[in-house]
Amino acid sequence: MTAPARATRARSIPRAVIYVRQSLYREESVSLELQETSCREYCVRNGYTVVDVIPDPGISGRKWDKRPGIQKVLAMVDAGQVDRVIVWRWARLSRKGVHQHIAIDRVERVGAVVESSTEPFDTKTAGGQFGRDVMLAAATFESNQKGEQWREAHERRRRLGLPATGGQRYGYIRRIEGGNEWYEPNLDTAEILEWMYDAYIEGKGFAAIGRDLNARGVPNIRGSRWTQTSVAAVLDSGFGAGFLARAEYRGEKQISVPIGEREWLTGAQDPIIDEEKWSAYLSARHARTHMAPRTVNPRHPLSGLMRCGDEACGRGPMNRRKIGKHYTFTCVNRLRFGAGEPCNVMEVRVIEHLMAWLAELADDVGIAARTAREVRRAQLRVRSDADAARAELAGIDKELVELTRQLVAGRVPEMAYDAARDQLMAKRSDVERRVALAEQASVEPEQEPQELARDLLRVWDVLPVLRRREMLAQLIAHVEVTPGEPDSAGRGRRHASIRVVPKWESQ
Known part of the structure; x- marks a missing residue:
């Protein structure tokens, strides 16, 4: 066989990249090795050349932007380096409908194909596309169902006065006996937690508190060094004051809520600090929320002035x-x-x-x-400015309601809805900050x-x-x-x- 003939034959052999993802859910956490073996056998049967195996280990199928593996796969497709993307099951691709279709569209737009080693469909036919879409829809349904189950479990724990996710809490010992769970103050760390609140109220910032604890050799709940973020998480949780923060959701996704906007529920744990100290902490926290970073732990009284x-x-x-x-x-x-x-x-x-x-x-x-x-x-x-900002906030909320109605009525595609909603939510956050600043100044x-x-x-x-x-x-x-x-x-x-x-x- 001549060299040109060999080159032509080599180019005609489809190049495949195998994508494997290990789920966070234990009951469906199939090993990466098993997935890779199945995909390689599929490639041998179909005469594909495997050019790479790209994993996303232990990452949720709903987290699209935090999965470097799938992003690398799509980059290879865009660069024309592969002709086939092989997955073990369609659910490995994504568990969110919009992300599934984004991935398939990007692959097929350049003439490549996504295939499953255990759920094969001829996607060149209408029946094959229908079968594939049914499997993708099933993956989305299962993911949404699990999300609902987790939310129900979290809400049940909160009704019992327990934190939604369980686990240890700084300043406390977690006890589980006879199917009952409770938290009791830890004498060794409760005093440290109270000192942390006192230090913040008296003027220390989160970073300074962390430095003091590290200098004294006091570890955090994981036995590691304190950081500004870990100090803030412990104090902001309100757990040491006997409270739990009500979970907030956007659709099925739980979202982070600023401490000044949280709804506080009474927990089953005994408080380490009293309500007066907790109120003083919240006041100090609110006062510093809108300060520039250099003024939260200033080295000089005129910092930023x-x-x-x-x-x-x-x-x-x-x-x-x-x-x-x-x-x-x-x-x-x-x-x-x-x-x-x-x-x-x-x-x-x-x-x-x-x-x-x-x-x-x-x-x-x-x-x-x-x-x-x-x-x-x-x-x-300032009060006039605050009133104007509140009116603008109400207008944005009306736009969000109308946008949701358009989505439900099928007049707006899901991708367009997500983009418009993100823009409105970003705008809403900016206006909320204006309201908070105006209210703070108006006190x-x-x-x-x-x-x-x-x-x-x-x-x-x-x-x-x-x-x-x-x-x-x-x-x-x-x-x-x-x-x-x-x-x-x-x-x-x-x-x-x-x-x-x-x-x-x-x-």
Whole structure:
């Protein structure tokens, strides 16, 4: 046989990629080896050349974007590297209807074919396509049914005052005897859990709490080091306060709900912290939710509050830097892009100016009266903004209801529905944040500005950095630094000017 003939024959042999996925469900968790063996035997019987075997081990069939294996398979198909995609059963492809059809469409669009080694159908015929679609629909039905069963099981546990997923909880010992399950406080970790709540209320952030626990050699529930995320998960759960969060669903999918929007149920476990401490935690959590990350665990009371006043640089933020033996605040945009005039100011000058401003606010009755009037006017403006945002939120909810009706009526395809719904939900999240920010700003301050300034001056040196930052944020929008004018003698620039912008002037 000539070389060209051999090449033509080689190209005529279909190239196959075998895709295997191991389910999370124990009763249908077929080993990857068994699936691969079945698929290889199928390829031998049909004269296919196996170019690769791509696994997705222990991944749910409903998680499309988190399955690197199936994404790699589709990339190979798009690149023209394979002619056949072989799966053990059609359910291995996906357990969600929309994902099944996306995969098949992408494969068939370039002339390739998806085949099952144990459920073979000639998909070139109408009958074969029907048989395949029946198997895919059955996989979707079974998945949805299991989802309903899991939800029912979770709801039953919650009715008993137990967490939906069982497992250990930090600060508690899980007991199971005679078919009964309960949680009792663990004397070794309950005190640590209470300290974690106290530390957050007093001003420490999640990351700082985790660092302290790791430094003391205190492991988390899994025996590992604490992270910012694991600390937040333990405290936000409310389990230590005797509560459980009601599960929320979007369709059959359970979704994460921000802590400020959760509905709390009374659990069967004895609380480790009392309701007063839990309420204090929620208040502190709400206050910090809308703070920039650098201000949640600030290293300086003016973190996030310093701003350049030069219009040429876009009035950018200012960062604290150490130059020699001294600290200065420097315009970020000037450093990064060379925009505007050089803008630097010594930290000690800023603090002196801030202390003088606070003292003037604390002592001057006339200023206190004017600021009180400005605060009231600002509150009215913020309330108006909140009302407008709530109206917009109601409009989005109406659009979501109408979109669902269109889907049920068959006027909107499922893929188009998913895309439109995701856009509306993203928009809704943005508006919800606006509502939350407006509501937070509209809350009447616990103290008048004059009284707050007086207290801040009195305890400035002993307060934690975060608490100083929080109190300052109630009084000032930012501290503006404007570059000094060039010196007439040509010896450089004059000192930059500093202006404290009160909160009530910026709203």
